[in-house]
Amino acid sequence: MSRQLDIALTVNGERVSERVEPRLNLVDFLRDTLGLTGSHVGCEHGVCGACTVRVNGTIVRGCLMLAVQCDGARVETIEGVSDSGAIADLQEAFTRRNALQCGYCTPGMLLTAQELLARGGLPTREEIREHISGNYCRCTGYHAIVDAIEAVAQQRNGSKA
């Protein structure tokens, strides 16, 4: 019954063709099949946000989407987004503000923050907190993460951080 299926997609701009079991989650596909271990596996039921990746331009839970559903999709992970330089300022701000300690939540946190920042404008701290509410961090207590995101929003809007 669990016949393997062929899928073809792009991951971080590269074409990928694989044969996968239907039950394989997207994040396990990225980590175990493709070796892209920047996306992390936490709760595996959509609560923690550690597995956050982009599919067709928007962030999703990598544990709540099947690899077979990504046939034809454009998937981006922290590896690709980091290499593109698009979030270099955000990564720098996370480092400067101590917005990470163990780093387990950080890839998901960065992609989630980037989605908010990419809308432009200056989100309030409340809006930042709401947007990252689906991403658990067990180290920082969140204040430093909110600080970092707020600072980047200000920088990108041309005002002083």
Next chain:
Amino acid sequence: MKPAPFAYAKARSVEDALRLLREHGEGARLLAGGQSLIATLNMRLSSPAILIDLNEIAALSGIALRDGDVVIGAMTRHAEVQQSDIVASHAPLVAAAMPHVGHAAIRNRGTIGGSIAFADPAAELPACLLALGGRVEIAGATGTRMVAADDYFRGLYETAVGADEVLTAIRLPAATPASRFGFLEFPRRHGDYAMAGLAATARADGASLKDVRLAYFGVGMTPVRARKAEAALAGGDVEAAVTALVSDLDPPDDIQASGAVKRHLAGVLLRRVTAQMDARIESAHDGGKA
């Protein structure tokens, strides 16, 4: 955990999905946004033989104003509903509820039809459907039928949708100038399921509220209407409405909160949501004077 093995088929149309359901019978489950279903598969709370994926059926997605209804296709993602001008203008209760539905990444993937079909008693959208007195469009072998929200929720995760049917759209009566609404929930973390929540609608008649519909969520096996409280509120007595909740609601203890806490929160919700609806009456009157 990882899901038990299952087969997978993409439905190309509603007819295709119905055919696949007939072909595979009890072992089949429809896959919408997957934000609840795949979590239950991962936890092995559910182990279907085959998933029938509805995500490729473009006809099931979209928002339109039709015959006085806001019609939302079952596969419309929460993020689309949240950003919709039609929803903001004509179904403002849903627009108010949407930021509380899951988290950003969940809303990018989850669908309104999935939420209404899953019918989690603590979810926001089933309660909005009930508060608005909307209808659910269901396709089956013999055609399409409409079920009123009051007849739709049958029990815990049980709805009027049959095992061989597909929920295809939600129809919500478009707001009129006299429409009032209120929405509030108390979750432990923003975006999580609420300990208790309330979606309410009413019609403003002068300074009073008529046709009050109070749909509580997180307090029972389904979203629950508080009918005695509705009558008391229509009579203009908020405190009598709060008192009436004692006989309207019998919330069980759950993982979020005890029944006693939920009962207390239900009263707090009623006072605050009534204030939201009253404030909108006052601002409408102010607007009229200006």
